[in-house]
Amino acid sequence: MNGKSNSTLALASARDQWVIGLALAALMVATRGQHFASVDALPSASWAVFFLAGALLRPMWALPVLFVLATALDLGSYAAGTITDWCLSPAYWALAFAYASLWLGGHVYRGLHMDAWRTLPRLALVLVATASVAYLLSKGGYWFFSGRYPDPTLEGFIARIPTYYPRALGTLAGYVGAAFALRALWRGATLGTRRTEEVAP
Numbered sequence: 193m194n195g196k197s198n199s200t201l202a203l204a205s206a207r208d209q210w211v212i213g214l215a216l217a218a219l220m221v222a223t224r225g226q227h228f229a230s231v232d233a234l235p236s237a238s239w240a241v242f243f244l245a246g247a248l249l250r251p252m253w254a255l256p257v258l259f260v261l262a263t264a265l266d267l268g269s270y271a272a273g274t275i276t277d278w279c280l281s282p283a284y285w286a287l288a289f290a291y292a293s294l295w296l297g298g299h300v301y302r303g304l305h306m307d308a309w310r311t312l313p314r315l316a317l318v319l320v321a322t323a324s325v326a327y328l329l330s331k332g333g334y335w336f337f338s339g340r341y342p343d344p345t346l347e348g349f350i351a352r353i354p355t356y357y358p359r360a361l362g363t364l365a366g367y368v369g370a371a372f373a374l375r376a377l378w379r380g381a382t383l384g385t386r387r388t389e390e391v392a393p
Contacts, residue, residue: 240367246298286333297322
């Protein structure tokens with residue numbers, strides 16, 4: 193490894209881009225909210241989906257498409273009566289900025305990635321920074337602008353951070369870690385197949 197960032201993190205072929213994009217969309221459908229296709233035992237992977245989209249997918253239009261999907265799932269759950277209008281407040285659009293920050297975090301990490309263990313601290317730092325910005329935008333936006341809290345003070349918001357932020361960061365890191373582990377296995381299998389083909393008579 194020469195120490196330079198690995199530009200191959202974003203998948204090269206259009207076919208692989210579509211496969212990963214559809215897989216990320218399916219992951220969001222399976223874990224977001226309460227609807228016919230959700231798996232209630234799994235925490236929402238929405239944050240990880242946007243981060244991974246920024247890291248693995250090249251087209252920028254993946255960001256608005258995924259946000260439209262997330263919104264459609266929320267509205268569908270509300271129409272079906274499986275969620276209330278508690279989260280569907282004027283502050284809902286703060287999620288757009290939070291998800292954009294997650295996508296940008298993944299995009300930034302793409303330029304820092306190396307296929308080596310020493311890249312893990314970089315990934316950890318980017319995840320913490322990205323999760324912090326996304327938390328402030330989404331939870332802060334909801335706390336101050338949703339109208340659900342009669343006295344949304346800064347002190348009240350800060351007091352909630354130790355309760356909710358670690359879980360949000362842990363869920364993001366768990367899904368992203370699993371995705372990169374799967375990528376490493378896939379990459380190792382692909383390289384092994386290639387070497388076998390090269391030495392075959």
